Amino acid sequence: MGAEDRPAVAAEGIVKRYGPTVALDGARLTVRAGEAHALVGRNGAGKSTLVSVLTGMERPDSGTVTFGAEPAPGWGDTAAWQRRVACVYQKSMTVPELTVAENLYLNRFRGERTIRWRALRAQARGLLAEYGVDVDPAARIKDLGVEQRQFVEIARALSFGARLIILDEPTARLDAGGIDRLFGKLRALRAQGVAFLFISHHLQEVYELCDTVTVFRDARHVLTAPVTGLAKNELVAAMTGEEPGAARVVRGSARTPGEPVLRTEGLALEGQFAPLDLTVRAGEVVGLAGATASGNTAIGEALAGLRAPGGGRITVRGRPVRTGSVPHAIDAGIGYVPEDRHREGLIPGRSVAENATLTVADQLGPMGTVLPARTREFAGRMIASLDIKTTGPGQPVSGLSGGNQQKVVIARALAREPAVLVAVRPTNGVDVKSKDALLGVVRQVADGGSGALIVSDELDDLRVCDRVLAVFHGRVIAEFGSGWSDRELVAAMEGVGDGPAGAGTGPARGATGAAPVRKRVGTAEATNQSDGTEGTAP
Incomplete structure (x- = not known):
């Protein structure tokens, strides 16, 4: 097999467990050089876990990963992984306050006492031009649009030598023009032999951009097929099992x-x-x-x-x-239950009662005071009505199970009878x-x-x-x-x-x-x- 015929990446028999949860169960994926390959599946299908394995962030319990027919780098060898694969995430991994040039060469000057900034910007300009990215190297990342930040991340990944780029929901924050320009850029890079693994919830984009699609469902590989000739209802049926x-x-x-x-x-x-x-x-x-x-x-x-x-x-x-x-x-x-109960829904160091009554503090005592007895009484009613499993209103909310923590968040939302x-x-x-x-x-x-x-x-x-x-x-x-x-x-x-x-x-x-x-x-x-x-x- 010639070098040009070797797959950009091949994963076989990947198993990954987190305690009793099986995140990947014998999963497999092969992406050819220069190919745009889609990976789709419902939430919990195993896509994110596979990406972590392919980028060296997680070590599989069993199975093999090869790049161009060579074994994957050793665990923890970050530089070697960067030379083979990179992931451009939906949330930008750039440093907003630094310039484009600084982001492109971040962590590449370890041990050097001085940095020649003019030469660095010139080098960055040449790198960006090589991949057709029209961005000022001196501009701060925070001043760029989403589309430009993505191009900078792709250029940075390619500069390490990676020939496989994983794109995680790359169009999520782009308008129609930005999507078209991104797809144009990806097609041009594919002509240079760069392979892309495209993860998206928008199946129409899979048909517009990709050659092949792989479906995961319930932590397992279900289907790999050419996009051409695959009916959309067949693709959705593979994702849902229905x-x-x-x-x-x-x-x-x-x-x-x-x-x-x-x-x-x-x-x-x-x-x-x-x-x-x-x-x-x-x-x-x-x-x-x-x-x-x-x-x-x-x-x-x-x-x-x-x-x-x-x-x-x-x-x-x-x-x-x-x-x-x-x-x-x-x-x-309007009562509101946020998506992330840990970041937006709870105060971990506070009790069940305090968390459940945050929206009704004005009802717990005269003249703006909060009476502990009234707080416990109010919370007790919410605990009983929602069947919150707790030792009592005074238990720290951090000591509850996830389901009962969520009930506390709902209790707070319902406290004012919305x-x-x-x-x-x-x-x-x-x-x-x-x-x-x-x-x-x-x-x-x-x-x-x-x-x-x-x-x-x-x-x-x-x-x-x-x-x-x-x-x-x-x-x-x-x-x-x-x-x-x-x-x-x-x-x-x-x-x-x-x-x-x-x-x-x-x-x-x-x-x-x-x-x-x-x-x-x-x-x-x-x-x-x-x-x-x-x-x-x-």
Whole structure:
């Protein structure tokens, strides 16, 4: 086999365990030199773990990795790994305060007493020009756009000698023009023999850019096939394990929804989501389904006051809400469960009672005081109603299991008896039993006369919903009533939907660059507007 015929990377029989969890179970992947190879799969499929193995960040329990038919470098030999492979992550790994040139040559001058800055910038300019990157070496990274930062990271990786670049959701924060320019750059580099492993939730982009696609599901390799000739419904079926036409029962409510408790009109945030008209009614659980970078999380954060939208309005039970203000969102009746309970949801050093009552401190004593006895009493009621497993209100929240910590976060959100609960990936990082309990709480909120909005890409989260809206590149492109199938919903979330109504969603790049789509599935209908117009799928 000639050098040009050797694979850029080949992984065989990779097994990786984290305690009782099997993250990779005999996984395999081969990427040829000069190839654009897609790796796709639902959350938890094993993609991120494989990337960690391929980049030397994790040591597999068993299996082999070779680059160009040579064994992978030894564990901990960072320089040797950098000469073979690099990963450009969705979140930039550059240092914002340093210049382009400094980032390109970071950690390459160890042991040298002086650095000739003019020569360094000239060297950086030549390196960037070699790979067609038009960026000023003296510019600070923080002043560059997302697209330019990605090009700098790719150039840095190639400068070490790596001929395999892993791109983790590279288009997540790019507009339509940026995506086209990125794809053009990747095609040019492929002509030089550089191979790319492309990880994306946007399957339409897989068809636009890649030669081959590999599917992982439940930590295992499921499929490797040429993109040409692979039908989109077959690709989605491989990801979900569900054949076309197989419906799953959604655990929605049989009750007729009441009056609107939450409504948005033309709500928009530049670069995140397009003008959105959304209604959640009393007694209803609505899902916003979308991949991590779809814009659905930004919608949830805007509703909670964490982001200030550029336009539109929010009303709760008919009363306007001041946007961009968390206190006003809480006072208006919006309860919020953030995605990351550790970073945004809890104060680890504080007790269960203190965490659960953060939003009702004004109700725990006269004239702004907080009475410990009243705090414990209030928290005790929340512990009982949500069945939080704890030794008592005074137990540090850090001592609870993940599921019970999440219940404390929900308790805080419900403490003021909100009109609507907005929960972002509410079962993230908890076990199956805890998931059922948490989703049961959300269902109870709606059954009690409030409304609930679940923002998630986890299908199990969405089964509790009465309606599910699929969000892709900042737009609602489909709405599903009860009886949706995994395949239909995943296809819509990935931007390749062709559900039973025959309304193809097609690619919808950027938060402002695609025509709105209406799609009927079952008895539901969804509309996402831009500039006052609507699009209706045939």
